Amino acid sequence: MANGLALECQMCGYVGMEDGSDGYYYCQRCGAQADEIRDTAVDNEEMFLNNENAGATIQRRTVVKSEPVTQSQPLSQFWETLRTQVDDDDDDDAEAGDGVGPTEPADFATGPRTLGYEDYYSEIRMRYVMGVQIMIELQIKALVEEFNVCPVIVGIIESIWLRFVASTKLFSDDWADDAINESESQVQGETEGVRVRSEHKSEPHNLLGKRSVMIWYKSVSNTIPLYYSLVISFLACHLTREPILSTDIIKWTLEGKLPYFAAFVEIEKIIGPPTNACPLSSSRMFRPLQTVSVQKLESLAASIAQQIGLELPPVNFYGIALRYLKQLSLPVDTILPHACRIYEWSMPSELWLSANEFRLPTRAFILSILIVSIRILYNIHGFGKWETSLSCAVKREDGKMPKVNNADKLAQQSSSQSDVDDSAAEPCNKDLDATEILVLLHSKYNELIDTSDHGKDLEKYLAYCKDVVFAGVELSFEDQEEDKIIEDLWNFYQKKEDDHKPSELDLLTPSSLHKRPRDHSQSKTTKTKKPKDENDHVTLDPKESHKDREIRRMKSNMEENKFCYISPRRRVKRHDYLHYTRKKGTGAYVYAAHADYYIILRSCARVAQLDVRSMHAAVLSFERRLDWLEKNIKHSLKQMPCYEGCQICDDDNNDGNSMNFDKLNL
Incomplete structure (x- = not known):
């Protein structure tokens, strides 16, 4: 037999x-x-x-041959390739043998084989790598089906994963022994061995009495952490030139749209429950406790590319810039072609992924190019376009024009009789008006916050908790009465939602319900208290004009972000591109800027999910690069023997359309 x-x-x-x-x-x-x-x-x-x-x-x-465990979702071809390579190595070692030959009959009757040292570490290693690979497969499937990523990513991810696993040396012959030796060498001096529990006596242990199963699991999980699945998925999107950012990967992961936190449920369905050689549960092996940061995701993608010898392209500037302009509701046809020309001319190195975790992300420099383009096209160089718009009359909510008090009249007269050169405030194209986009960005600044979908209503939140937060958690027994109570409560909630109709009282704010009528006789004699510098809750001063109140709010917001407000420019002598510099004050840098520039800056920082100062630092860095390019190109042209001065070019350099910087030193 x-x-x-x-x-x-x-x-x-x-x-x-x-x-x-x-x-x-x-x-x-x-x-x-x-x-x-x-x-x-x-x-x-x-x-x-x-x-x-x-x-x-x-x-x-x-x-009686059973159906494969993976019939519902078969393993991918590149996992089969990896497993075949490992099995071939094992077969070669078995064929080599020790040269002695068989020592017992092949059909010698034996009992159930006892698991050995090699069985444990082979199963743990294979099961973990297989689980991470399946997690990547699920993420790629979601990217293609839910987020319209090009299906070519499926073929790209195969090469990346195989080369990365091979670079980790996890399947080397000495991996298991090295992990055990490292665990023993971490403890110095004489130590008492850990007491082996009775249920784990059959498993191998190191000299200190620690379970080898846990040692090997920690070794393989440290070599390939679970969040590497997100990194490799992002790297594949970058290679396919998809306009997907690290912020998107993290947002979709936290919302449960990208399989990560609850992926262990599907993984166990595919590879089966824990085995004797790998007694660790699937939730322990494949359920992460946290995700990777947005900043670290880009740097890890670049590190993996360097590790496997992959040459990366720059980011898809056109696709990402188009997406940001639409998100900011800015004119795409006007700004994007100009921004693409600046990008093609400058080609900043910051648009390539970097392994440096502390470098500014690529999306900051994409928005820096957009900010520079907007400032050039609309001539936004501190001429006070936003402040001028505040002097214009604004209709009330009832559609009637408000009465203009003396303060507003004086503000309008001062703005009309200002000594600002009107020609300096004209943009490159006279049809472009900066006032419109500045008012738009200022009004919709609070709407640019990217909120999660599951936090919008109770039904989506409960579905999120069931599918992501408490995934895999089920009652050990069926309680029909409890299920009936849950169903009745949910039906009651949906009925109340359908029957709810907001009344006029619901539309009133709590402050309006308890507001007392103002006594005008006392307001004349009562001394007005100076309002606090707050952003939203500002105490209204009847003697304060609308313009002064909005400027005060802007100053308060700038101070919260460590910026200093600069009044609009007057008696302008140079009409070049205004370059803002920073000055080191008492222990920290002081960032000074005009309101026009700050409105664009903070809106771009919000859509990029960056700090305003980090966004400003990226703009300054890109402007320095443009300044360096212009100076070196002009110097190189003058060194050419065929160079002759051109009066037209010299005139163009002084018409306000060039990128010559006018530095604002504080």
């Missing part, structure tokens, strides 16, 4: 099942039992013979 079958193990995929003395078959690698493959002492063809021949039966094997 042969002692094995050439069948594939459903747990680890190893081909070779060993016959046990109890009639069942066990995997030669992990020791998993094949429940639906067994020996019988009765021939199926002789089961229906008469009673005279029933006793003279011949012992045969009846093999």
